[in-house]
Amino acid sequence: MKQIxxxxxxxxxxxxxGIHCGIRHNRTKRDLALIVxxxxxxxxxxxxxxxxxxxxxxxxxxxLANGVAQAVxxxxxxxxxxxxxxxxxxxxxxxxxxxxxxxxxxxxVVASTGVIGQPLNLEPIAAGVGALAASLSDQGSGVAAEAxxxxxxxxKEVAVxxxxxxxxxxxxxxxxxxxxxxxxxxxxxxxxxxxxxxxxEMLQKALSGDIASTFNMLSIDGDTSTNDMxxxxxxxxxxxxxxxxxxADFTAFMEALNTVNVTLCRMIAGDGEGATKLLECKVSxxxxxxxxxxxxxxxxxxxxxxxxxxxxxxxxGRVLCAIGYSGADVDVNKIDVSFxxxxxxxxxxxxxxxxxxxxxxxxxxxxxxxxxxxxxxGDGPYSACAWGCDLTYDYVKINGxxxx
Amino acid sequence: MKQIxxxxxxxxxxxxxGIHCGIRHNRTKRDLALIVxxxxxxxxxxxxxxxxxxxxxxxxxxxLANGVAQAVxxxxxxxxxxxxxxxxxxxxxxxxxxxxxxxxxxxxVVASTGVIGQPLNLEPIAAGVGALAASLSDQGSGVAAEAxxxxxxxxKEVAVxxxxxxxxxxxxxxxxxxxxxxxxxxxxxxxxxxxxxxxxEMLQKALSGDIASTFNMLSIDGDTSTNDMxxxxxxxxxxxxxxxxxxADFTAFMEALNTVNVTLCRMIAGDGEGATKLLECKVSxxxxxxxxxxxxxxxxxxxxxxxxxxxxxxxxGRVLCAIGYSGADVDVNKIDVSFxxxxxxxxxxxxxxxxxxxxxxxxxxxxxxxxxxxxxxGDGPYSACAWGCDLTYDYVKINGxxxx
Numbered sequence: 143m144k145q146i147x148x149x150x151x152x153x154x155x156x157x158x159x160g161i162h163c164g165i166r167h168n169r170t171k172r173d174l175a176l177i178v179x180x181x182x183x184x185x186x187x188x189x190x191x192x193x194x195x196x197x198x199x200x201x202x203x204x205x206l207a208n209g210v211a212q213a214v215x216x217x218x219x220x221x222x223x224x225x226x227x228x229x230x231x232x233x234x235x236x237x238x239x240x241x242x243x244x245x246x247x248x249x250x251v252v253a254s255t256g257v258i259g260q261p262l263n264l265e266p267i268a269a270g271v272g273a274l275a276a277s278l279s280d281q282g283s284g285v286a287a288e289a290x291x292x293x294x295x296x297x298k299e300v301a302v303x304x305x306x307x308x309x310x311x312x313x314x315x316x317x318x319x320x321x322x323x324x325x326x327x328x329x330x331x332x333x334x335x336x337x338x339x340x341x342x343e344m345l346q347k348a349l350s351g352d353i354a355s356t357f358n359m360l361s362i363d364g365d366t367s368t369n370d371m372x373x374x375x376x377x378x379x380x381x382x383x384x385x386x387x388x389x390a391d392f393t394a395f396m397e398a399l400n401t402v403n404v405t406l407c408r409m410i411a412g413d414g415e416g417a418t419k420l421l422e423c424k425v426s427x428x429x430x431x432x433x434x435x436x437x438x439x440x441x442x443x444x445x446x447x448x449x450x451x452x453x454x455x456x457x458x459g460r461v462l463c464a465i466g467y468s469g470a471d472v473d474v475n476k477i478d479v480s481f482x483x484x485x486x487x488x489x490x491x492x493x494x495x496x497x498x499x500x501x502x503x504x505x506x507x508x509x510x511x512x513x514x515x516x517x518x519x520g521d522g523p524y525s526a527c528a529w530g531c532d533l534t535y536d537y538v539k540i541n542g543x544x545x546x
Numbered sequence: 547m548k549q550i551x552x553x554x555x556x557x558x559x560x561x562x563x564g565i566h567c568g569i570r571h572n573r574t575k576r577d578l579a580l581i582v583x584x585x586x587x588x589x590x591x592x593x594x595x596x597x598x599x600x601x602x603x604x605x606x607x608x609x610l611a612n613g614v615a616q617a618v619x620x621x622x623x624x625x626x627x628x629x630x631x632x633x634x635x636x637x638x639x640x641x642x643x644x645x646x647x648x649x650x651x652x653x654x655v656v657a658s659t660g661v662i663g664q665p666l667n668l669e670p671i672a673a674g675v676g677a678l679a680a681s682l683s684d685q686g687s688g689v690a691a692e693a694x695x696x697x698x699x700x701x702k703e704v705a706v707x708x709x710x711x712x713x714x715x716x717x718x719x720x721x722x723x724x725x726x727x728x729x730x731x732x733x734x735x736x737x738x739x740x741x742x743x744x745x746x747e748m749l750q751k752a753l754s755g756d757i758a759s760t761f762n763m764l765s766i767d768g769d770t771s772t773n774d775m776x777x778x779x780x781x782x783x784x785x786x787x788x789x790x791x792x793x794a795d796f797t798a799f800m801e802a803l804n805t806v807n808v809t810l811c812r813m814i815a816g817d818g819e820g821a822t823k824l825l826e827c828k829v830s831x832x833x834x835x836x837x838x839x840x841x842x843x844x845x846x847x848x849x850x851x852x853x854x855x856x857x858x859x860x861x862x863g864r865v866l867c868a869i870g871y872s873g874a875d876v877d878v879n880k881i882d883v884s885f886x887x888x889x890x891x892x893x894x895x896x897x898x899x900x901x902x903x904x905x906x907x908x909x910x911x912x913x914x915x916x917x918x919x920x921x922x923x924g925d926g927p928y929s930a931c932a933w934g935c936d937l938t939y940d941y942v943k944i945n946g947x948x949x950x
Contacts, residue, residue, distance in 0.1 A: 194870030194878045194898070224863060224899050258863030259900040445849070446945055453946030459628060459662035466598030474598045494598075495628050496663040533946075535939050541850055542857030542937075 143401055149283025149299030152314035153337035154379040155180035158282035160289030163270030165219040165256075165263065172289035174267060176274050177214040177333055178243055183377035185211035185251070186346035188353050190370035196221050197228025198252040199371055201236065205248050209342025211375055212249040214333050215239050215271075216290050218318070221369050222254040222262040231262050238268055242275035251373050253331050255292055255318060287316035290331055293540060294318050296413050300405040304398040306391045309382035311338040313398045319410035332357070332372040332406055338395055339378035340385040348396050349374050356403035359435065359528040360411055361443045374399070411529035412512070416536030419451055423515040426525040433470040433519070434526035440468030441515060442530035451513060452532035456481060456504035458490040461515060470519075478518040483510035547805055553687025553703030556718035557741035558783040559584035562686035564693030567674030569623040569660075569667070576693035578671060580678050581618040581737055582647055587781035589615035589655070590750035592757050594774035600625050601632025602656040603775055605640065609652050613746025615779055618655040618737050619643050619675075620694050622722070625773050626658040626666040635666050642672055646679035655777050657735050659696055659722060691720035694735055697944060698722050700817050704809040708802040710795045713786035715742040717802045723814035736761070736776040736810055742799055743782035744789040752800050753778050760807035763839065763932040764815055765847045778803075815933035816916070820940030823855055824916045830929040831922040837874040838923075838930035844872030845919060846934035855917060856936035860885060860908035862894040865919060876923040883921055887914035 160175040236247040287297040301314030313336035412420035423441040428434035444464040450457040458479045479491035485507045564579040640651040691701040705718030717740035816824035827845040832838035848868040854861040862883045883895035889911045
């Protein structure tokens with residue numbers, strides 16, 4: 143599998159665009175994105191488990207009930223959540239896409255990210271959607287990725303090429319995550335496109351299966367947002383024999399999807415609010431997959447461990463503590479812990495107790511901006527990886543400031 | 547019920563003391579506490595659920611197996627956890643108490659709080675325990691409370707008097723919580739004494755029942771420590787007819803215990819690491835007790851809400867978001883939210899959507915240092931309260947600094 147450029151436009155038949163339409167006051171920040179496929183595509187999605195759900199998710203779920211979609215519209219600056227007219231506005235956004243592109247409103251994925259509980263003004267979207275559609279381009283992934291950012295500091299896109307049944311396929315994605323302009327948001331949105339031919343059932347199976355070990359293993363601050371959503375559109379223009387069951391083709395597709403998702407996970411974690419470091423916790427030797435996942439995620443979610451990583455402090459006791467309360471079925475007397483980065487690797491705990499180590503080397507390793515926390519919990523066959531970031535003054539600043 | 551002075555020495559027949567013995571380098575900080583009862587007392591305890599448990603907890607659990615205790619020894623500065631010789635050291639601490647006081651080592655509660663994973667040196671304890679025991683006093687609660695502090699900024703003690711079967715009884719407690727000298731600790735310890743006569747079975751029932759709505763509803767940073775413990779010693783010197791079953795006497799005892807525990811919970815939350823505010827989330831109108839508790843605790847644990855409270859920002863969307871992912875069975879379209887403090891009360895959300903409110907008044911209310919977050923989730927009969935604190939720069943500073 144090869145990483146390529148092009149993001150959501152890397153796959154055949156997809157075009158995108160992103161503009162400033164005026165939802166945000168800052169004219170230099172794009173706030174409306176559109177992605178379209180030349181032909182209707184099989185579609186799948188996963189949504190936040192928060193009972194408080196953004197209105198766009200409800201509308202998208204309805205539109206994807208038949209497994210088909212052809213466009214994605216997404217605004218930033220306002221989450222269109224906890225508003226009395228939220229569903230109406232989300233449907234109106236779909237209708238505007240139909241007017242501007244001819245794509246049936248029922249085939250539109252709608253997403254919004256931004257402040258909760260403030261009515262979303264449709265006017266700037268209505269005024270801008272014509273220009274947005276008119277300049278759709280196969281070079282448009284980057285501006286679309288920019289338009290969905292909130293306080294993300296970096297645009298997030300990825301694309302790969304892979305082979306299914308001898309046919310060259312492409313898959314790409316854009317994401318926003320863990321940024322806030324105002325508090326109340328914390329939303330993660332991921333839009334993936336591919337030209338591989340796959341049934342919507344198998345597409346959903348691939349997505350649901352993969353997120354269990356990718357986006358569901360990602361945490362910035364432990365707060366599950368109201369607007370999280372990951373969607374995949376597969377338009378079949380690669381002309382492979384459609385994937386309708388498990389087998390080699392499905393496996394190839396899953397590998398591509400996993401590469402795209404892991405790459406986006408790492409990008410989101412590394413750009414978490416206020417983050418100075420990407421943290422990857424790799425747990426091995428677990429007796430069950432559940433124990434491996436619970437352990438890895440608990441470490442990544444620990445405020446104490448996150449603050450220690452900010453301080454480049456090799457506080458392995460916090461790793462053990464987090465595994466101890468994770469609910470994972472592990473023997474705490476068999477846990478080994480090491481820290482690794484570009485500067486090297488150092489073991490700090492063996493069989494649940496400290497080992498002598500060079501604090502100086504540990505500090506060197508932990509001052510890097512990508513840190514692996516390597517945990518072996520026994521001699522079982524299961525492993526898991528979770529992604530997160532450090533807890534910093536800037537996280538408090540970003541989320542403690544008054545809304546303005 | 548009347549609040550009185552005296553802390554753990556308010557009840558008849560209890561004496562306490564706290565000294566600097568040398569576990570800590572700072573000679574001005576007391577680091578060893580002792581509490582004794584003149585006679586053997588019924589005893590009960592609850593312990594951390596963390597699989598990684600401090601050695602003192604294992605020893606205490608063994609000593610309390612027969613429901614009897616007569617002394618508590620506790621050091622700060624070192625948690626005696628994740629050490630190869632931890633059990634041996636904890637037993638040795640009990641033996642030292644026996645040597646110094648004549649109280650059987652098997653009747654000693656042992657506790658330690660401080661750094662994890664560094665061997666605890668018994669020498670300063672052995673050298674100091676004689677002086678510690680020699681100056682036990684019924685005025686000693688305050689110095690004992692000081693001796694168990696880590697980075698707590700305030701000493702925590704409380705006492706009440708109450709009546710059981712016509713006899714005047716007393717109950718008091720000291721606590722430490724949410725402080726760290728070095729990272730890796732986050733331990734909460736509570737020692738309660740009473741002169742009420744109660745069987746150890748009913749004492750355990752009272753304690754286990756009460757902590758479900760007190761200490762288990764408290765969160766500073768979501769990290770369950772390895773050394774948390776709450777113990778109660780009831781020596782019977784009030785000469786009430788012993789409480790051996792449910793009824794009016796048990797109810798009176800439970801009320802006293804709840805008052806002591808709620809007071810200590812509020813003290814611990816308000817002195818959370820880096821905290822500038824005590825947060826109390828009061829949820830009413832829930833259909834089940836579980837829904838009320840899950841909702842309240844989820845709000846108190848939300849990093850986003852905690853950071854908003856630090857910024858005195860009336861971000862009610864974060865309250866809804868936290869309830870939405872709490873797992874509580876509630877109708878999110880029926881949630882009302884208000885904020886209240888000494889400066890007044892303001893409603894910010896009704897039926898799951900925002901209402902117009904004065905941002906100026908909201909800010910005035912939230913700038914106070916004790917904030918109530920009032921949530922009504924419907925018209926059910928259940929309510930719950932949870933305690934926490936804001937997330938501040940100082941939390942990151944305290945926990946991000948290098949160990950020294």
